[in-house]
Amino acid sequence: MENNLVNRRNFLKYTGLSGTALVLGISNSNAAVVTADTVETGHALFLQPTQPNLGLNLTPYVIIEKTGKITIFNTKPEIGQGTYQSIPALIAEELELLPEQYTVLQTGGETKFGPMQMSGGSMSVRLNYNELRKVGASAREMLLLAASQQWNVPASECYAEKAKVVHKPSGKSIGYGDLVETAAKLEVPKNPTLKDTKDFNILGKSVKRQDIPLKVSGQAVFGIDADVPNMVYASIEHCPVFGGKLTNYDKTATMNVAGVEQVVEVERVFGVYQSTGVAVIAKNYWAALKGRKVLKVVWDYQGNEKFNSETYAQSLRDMAKNEGIIDANVGDFDKAFGESVKKIEAFYETPFVAHSPMEAMNCTAHWKENNTLEIWTSTQVPSDVMRDIPTRFGLKPEDVTLHTAFSGGGFGRRLAIDFIVEAVGLAKTLKKPVKMIWTREDDTQLGPFRPPTFSALKGGISEEGKLMAFQHKVISPTIMSFLMPNVDKTKVDETMVEGISHQAYEIPNMRNSFVYADIHIPMFWWRSVTSSTLAFSHECFMDELAHAAGKDPMAFRLEMLTKDSDTKRVLQKLKEVSNWDKPLPKGKGRGVAQYEFFAGLGGQVIEVTKLSDNSVKIDKVYAVIDLGTVVNPDTVKAQVEGAVVMGVTAAIKNGITFANGKTVQSNFHDTPVLRINESPPVEVHILANGGSKIKGVGEPGLPPVAPALANAIFAATGIRLRKMPFDLDNLG
Amino acid sequence: MKEYTLNINNKKIQVEADPDTPLLWVIRDYAGLKGTKFGCGMGLCGACTVHLNGQAIRSCQTPISSLKATSKITTIEGISTNIDHDVQKAWIQEQVPQCGYCQSGQIMSAVALLKINPKPTDEDIDTYMAGNICRCGTYERIRKAIHVASNEMKKK
Ligand code: FES
Ligand code: FES
Numbered sequence: 078m079e080n081n082l083v084n085r086r087n088f089l090k091y092t093g094l095s096g097t098a099l100v101l102g103i104s105n106s107n108a109a110v111v112t113a114d115t116v117e118t119g120h121a122l123f124l125q126p127t128q129p130n131l132g133l134n135l136t137p138y139v140i141i142e143k144t145g146k147i148t149i150f151n152t153k154p155e156i157g158q159g160t161y162q163s164i165p166a167l168i169a170e171e172l173e174l175l176p177e178q179y180t181v182l183q184t185g186g187e188t189k190f191g192p193m194q195m196s197g198g199s200m201s202v203r204l205n206y207n208e209l210r211k212v213g214a215s216a217r218e219m220l221l222l223a224a225s226q227q228w229n230v231p232a233s234e235c236y237a238e239k240a241k242v243v244h245k246p247s248g249k250s251i252g253y254g255d256l257v258e259t260a261a262k263l264e265v266p267k268n269p270t271l272k273d274t275k276d277f278n279i280l281g282k283s284v285k286r287q288d289i290p291l292k293v294s295g296q297a298v299f300g301i302d303a304d305v306p307n308m309v310y311a312s313i314e315h316c317p318v319f320g321g322k323l324t325n326y327d328k329t330a331t332m333n334v335a336g337v338e339q340v341v342e343v344e345r346v347f348g349v350y351q352s353t354g355v356a357v358i359a360k361n362y363w364a365a366l367k368g369r370k371v372l373k374v375v376w377d378y379q380g381n382e383k384f385n386s387e388t389y390a391q392s393l394r395d396m397a398k399n400e401g402i403i404d405a406n407v408g409d410f411d412k413a414f415g416e417s418v419k420k421i422e423a424f425y426e427t428p429f430v431a432h433s434p435m436e437a438m439n440c441t442a443h444w445k446e447n448n449t450l451e452i453w454t455s456t457q458v459p460s461d462v463m464r465d466i467p468t469r470f471g472l473k474p475e476d477v478t479l480h481t482a483f484s485g486g487g488f489g490r491r492l493a494i495d496f497i498v499e500a501v502g503l504a505k506t507l508k509k510p511v512k513m514i515w516t517r518e519d520d521t522q523l524g525p526f527r528p529p530t531f532s533a534l535k536g537g538i539s540e541e542g543k544l545m546a547f548q549h550k551v552i553s554p555t556i557m558s559f560l561m562p563n564v565d566k567t568k569v570d571e572t573m574v575e576g577i578s579h580q581a582y583e584i585p586n587m588r589n590s591f592v593y594a595d596i597h598i599p600m601f602w603w604r605s606v607t608s609s610t611l612a613f614s615h616e617c618f619m620d621e622l623a624h625a626a627g628k629d630p631m632a633f634r635l636e637m638l639t640k641d642s643d644t645k646r647v648l649q650k651l652k653e654v655s656n657w658d659k660p661l662p663k664g665k666g667r668g669v670a671q672y673e674f675f676a677g678l679g680g681q682v683i684e685v686t687k688l689s690d691n692s693v694k695i696d697k698v699y700a701v702i703d704l705g706t707v708v709n710p711d712t713v714k715a716q717v718e719g720a721v722v723m724g725v726t727a728a729i730k731n732g733i734t735f736a737n738g739k740t741v742q743s744n745f746h747d748t749p750v751l752r753i754n755e756s757p758p759v760e761v762h763i764l765a766n767g768g769s770k771i772k773g774v775g776e777p778g779l780p781p782v783a784p785a786l787a788n789a790i791f792a793a794t795g796i797r798l799r800k801m802p803f804d805l806d807n808l809g
Numbered sequence: 810m811k812e813y814t815l816n817i818n819n820k821k822i823q824v825e826a827d828p829d830t831p832l833l834w835v836i837r838d839y840a841g842l843k844g845t846k847f848g849c850g851m852g853l854c855g856a857c858t859v860h861l862n863g864q865a866i867r868s869c870q871t872p873i874s875s876l877k878a879t880s881k882i883t884t885i886e887g888i889s890t891n892i893d894h895d896v897q898k899a900w901i902q903e904q905v906p907q908c909g910y911c912q913s914g915q916i917m918s919a920v921a922l923l924k925i926n927p928k929p930t931d932e933d934i935d936t937y938m939a940g941n942i943c944r945c946g947t948y949e950r951i952r953k954a955i956h957v958a959s960n961e962m963k964k965k
Contacts, residue, residue, distance in 0.1 A: 155908075156908055157906075157907035157908030157909070157945045158907070159907075285901065285904060286904060288906075288909065289900070289901055289904060289905075289906055289909075290892050290901060291909070292906040292909030292912050293892060293897045293900040293901060293905070293906065293909075293912060293916060294844070294885065294886070294889075294892045294897060295842070295843065295844015295845070295884065295885035295886050295913045296844065297909050298843070299843075299846075299910060301843075301846070301847065302837075302843035304841065304843070310838075335810055335827060336827070361826075361830075361834060361838055362834055362838065363826075363827065363829075363830045363831065363834050364827070367827075433944055434908070434910075434944055435846070435848050435854070435856060435908065435910040435911050435942065435943070435944045435945075436846070436848075436908070436910045437847070437848075483908070483909065484908060485846070485908050485909070485910025485911075486908045486910060486944050486945060487908075488944075514847070516850060517848065517849040517850055517851070517854075711904055712904075715904065715907055715947070715950070716907075718946055718947070718949055718950070719907055719945045719946035719947065720946070721946065722943075722945075722946025722948065723944070723946055744849055744850075744851050744853060745849050745851070745853040745854055745942060746851070746853055750942055750944055751946070751948075752939045752941075752942060752948075753934070753935050753938045753939055753941070753943075753948040753951060753952065754935035754936065754938075754939045756946070756948035756949065758949060759949060
C-alpha cells in the first residue's frame with residue numbers, strides 16, 4: 078500500500094494551475110493521514126500543518142474525513158477579491174456540496190498544491206475554471222462508484238447531492254464520510270464528466286461569501302494579527318532617500334526607551350533593489366516606534382538626494398522626441414498621417430502612485446533553534462515565498478512553513494515579498510519570533526510604486542471624419558528593470574505598452590512605440606498595471622479625435638468596430654444602459670472609455686455636473702465588464718465598484734512625488750484616498766454570455782475610470798485634461 | 810510603566826504600560842482582541858474605531874492614561890455574541906466587506922451613528938462615516954447596509 082501510494086503521488090502533474098491528475102493522499106496502510114488542519118480556536122485561517130488529521134485526501138485540494146467533515150483548500154489568497162468563496166466553489170459545485178458543507182483553508186505554498194498559489198493578474202477564476210471543476214468532478218465520480226460498490230448496485234443508479242450519494246430506485250442515501258474507505262481504493266478518473274451549467278447550485282449565483290461573517294465580527298485573521306508566544310515587535314528605519322546606504326547609527330537614546338531590547342541591521346530586497354535598514358526590537362510595538370523615533374542614523378545618499386520628480390518628468394518629456402522601439406506597425410503611419418486632412422497631437426502624463434492597502438506591510442517570523450522557520454503573513458504569493466525564502470536563507474523547503482492569512486488589501490503590493498525577506502532576516506538574527514510592522518508612513522514612502530507613463534499621441538483624420546493614422550508612443554521607466562538585472566532594451570517591454578496595440582478599433586495605419594527611461598525608485602505592478610495609466614491617454618485621445626472628426630465619441634468608436642467583437646458588445650451595452658443618446662441638461666456631461674488588456678475588458682460611461690465654482694461633481698458611473706463566464710455575480714459587482722473607487726482616487730487625488738530623493742507624501746492626509754462622501758454611485762452590468770475565453774474580474778474595472786471621467790469633464794466644461802491627477806475642485 | 814485597569818467589553822483587564830501607549834495597541838496586544846485594526850496611526854482612517862462609553866473614538870489617538878477604570882470600552886468583539894447585531898446582519902446581507910480590514914472600524918462607526926441618529930439620510934451617513942477609509946471601495950454598500958440596519962432597528 079505504502080509503495081503503491083508513493084507511486085500514485087509521483088503521478089501528480091502540476092501543470093501550473095491545478096492537479097490535472099489526482100492523487101489519493103493516503104500515506105499509510107491503516108489510516109489516511111493528511112498534513113493540515115485548522116487551528117481549533119476561533120476561525121483562524123492560519124494552517125497548523127503539524128496536526129495530523131484522519132481523512133481521505135482526494136486530490137490535494139479536498140479532504141473528506143470519516144466524520145463527514147469536508148475541507149477544501151484555496152490556493153488563491155483572499156485579498157478582498159472573493160477567491161475564498163469563488164475558488165473552492167469550483168470544486169464544491171462538482172462535488173455536490175452546499176457552501177455551508179465545507180470548510181475552506183488557505184494553502185501556504187506547499188509543493189503539493191503546485192507552483193501557482195498566488196492571486197494576481199485577475200487570473201484566479203479565468204485560468205482555473207475548468208481545471209478545478211475537474212478536481213471536484215473526479216472526487217464525485219469516485220464517491221459515486223464507492224457507494225455503488227458498497228451497496229452493490231450499478232453506479233448509474235446513483236447520484237450525488239448535498240454531500241451524500243443517493244440510490245435513486247430505493248431512495249437510500251449515504252454520507253460522503255461513510256464512503257471514504259471504499260473510495261480510497263479506487264483509481265482516479267482521468268476524464269470526469271462535468272456538470273451541465275444549467276444544473277449549477279453555486280456557480281453563476283450570488284452566493285454569500287464565507288469570509289464575510291468573519292470580517293464583520295473581527296474574527297478574520299490578517300497577517301498583522303499573528304500571535305506567537307514570546308514574540309517581540311520590530312519597526313525598521315529605512316533610508317529615506319532611495320539608493321542611499323547605511324553609514325552608521327547611534328542607538329544610545331533608543332536603548333533607553335522602556336521596552337526596547339535590541340537594535341539590529343536588516344536587509345530589504347525587492348528584485349534587484351537592495352537596501353539596509355536599522356530595526357528597533359522591543360517588547361511591544363509602541364516601544365519599538367518610540368525607540369525608532371530617537372534612533373540616530375547616518376546615511377550616505379550617494380548623490381540620489383538630487384532626485385526630484387518634476388525634473389524627472391521633464392526628462393521624460395524631453396525623451397518624447399526619441400523614435401522609441403516599435404511595438405505595433407500596421408499599414409503606413411507616416412504616409413497616412415501626412416495625407417490626413419486633420420492632424421492632431423497630444424501629450425499625456427501620469428504620476429507615481431502607492432498601493433496603500435489598508436493593512437500596511439507586515440510579517441511575523443520565527444527562526445527556531447533547530448533551524449526551521451515559520452512565517453505568518455498576508456501575501457498574494459505563497460508559492461513565490463516558498464520558492465525564494467528557503468534558498469535565500471539557506472534552508473530546505475521542508476523546513477519552512479508559511480501561514481497565509483487574509484490580506485488587508487493587495488492591489489499588487491503583496492505580489493512583492495520584500496517585507497517578508499526583512500522579517501525573516503530579523504528572525505534569523507534574533508532567533509525568536511518577531512512581528513515586523515511597517516507604519517503607514519513606511520508603507521506610503523518606501524514603494525514599490527506604480528510607474529508614471531507619459532504618452533505622445535498623434536492622429537490623422539480623413540475628409541469623411543475617419544481615423545486613418547494613429548500613433549501612441551509610451552515614454553516610461555520599466556518595472557522589469559527591477560525584476561531582472563539585464564533588461565534587453567532593444568526590444569519593447571510588452572508590459573509597458575500593454576493594450577495599446579491590441580484594442581479592437583480597426584485603424585488602417587498605426588505605429589506604436591516605447592521609449593525606455595531609467596530610474597532608481599523601486600516600481601511594481603499596481604492593480605491593472607500599465608493599463609491603469611495607458612487607458613487614460615489612449616481613450617482620452619480617442620475622444621479628442623472624435624471631436625476633431627466632428628463626431629459623437631460613442632459613435633466614433635463604434636464606427637471603428639465594424640466586426641463583431643467583445644469591445645463592440647461592451648460599448649453597445651454601455652450606450653444602452655447609460656441612455657447615451659438622450660441629451661443631458663446643460664452643465665452636465667458624459668464621457669465614455671473602454672480598455673482591453675491582459676486581465677480582461679471593461680468599459681464605463683461617467684456623468685458629471687459642472688458646478689458654479691469651477692468644480693465638477695461625479696454624478697454616476699455606468700460600468701460594463703465582459704467576462705464570458707461568471708462565478709459569483711455579486712462579487713464581480715463588488716470588484717467593479719471597488720475598482721471604480723480606486724480608479725477615481727488615482728484620477729483625482731495626488732499620487733506620489735519626490736523631492737531631494739525622498740518621497741514627499743507620508744500618510745492619508747497628503748496622499749488621500751477617496752472617502753464615502755466622495756464616492757459616486759456605480760451601476761455595474763456584467764456580460765457573461767458564454768464564449769470560449771473567460772476574462773478576469775479584479776482589474777478590468779479600473780482602467781476606464783480616468784479617461785471616462787476626463788472625457789465627461791470635457792463634455793461638461795470644454796476643458797481637456799491631459800495630466801493625472803486632476804483637481805475636480807478647481808479645473809482652472 | 811504604570812498599572813492600568815480597563816473595562817473592555819465588560820471585562821476587567823489589568824495592564825502595565827507606558828502612559829502614552831495608544832489604546833489601539835493595548836486592545837490588540839495586551840487584551841489580545843485583534844478585531845480592532847491599525848491603519849494609519851494618525852486618526853485619519855478609522856480602522857481603529859472603538860466605543861468609549863458608547864461613542865466612537867479612534868483608539869490610535871487615545872493614550873491609555875486618558876482612560877478611567879470606569880470607562881466602558883467596546884470593540885467589534887463586544888457588540889454581539891453571535892454576529893447578530895443588526896449592523897452586522899445588514900453588513901452580511903449587503904455583502905459589504907471585500908478585504909475586510911477596515912470593516913471593524915466601519916461597523917463600530919455605523920453602530921455609533923445609528924445610536925445618535927437612528928434614521929440617517931445619505932448625507933448624514935456620508936458626513937459621519939467620512940472618517941473611515943475603505944481602500945477596497947465598499948462605500949456604496951456601507952451606505953445601503955446602514956439604511957438596512959436602521960430599518961431593522963426601527964421595527965424593534
Ligand atoms: S489607525 Fe486610528 S485612525 Fe487610522
Ligand atoms: S474592505 Fe478592504 S479596506 Fe475596506
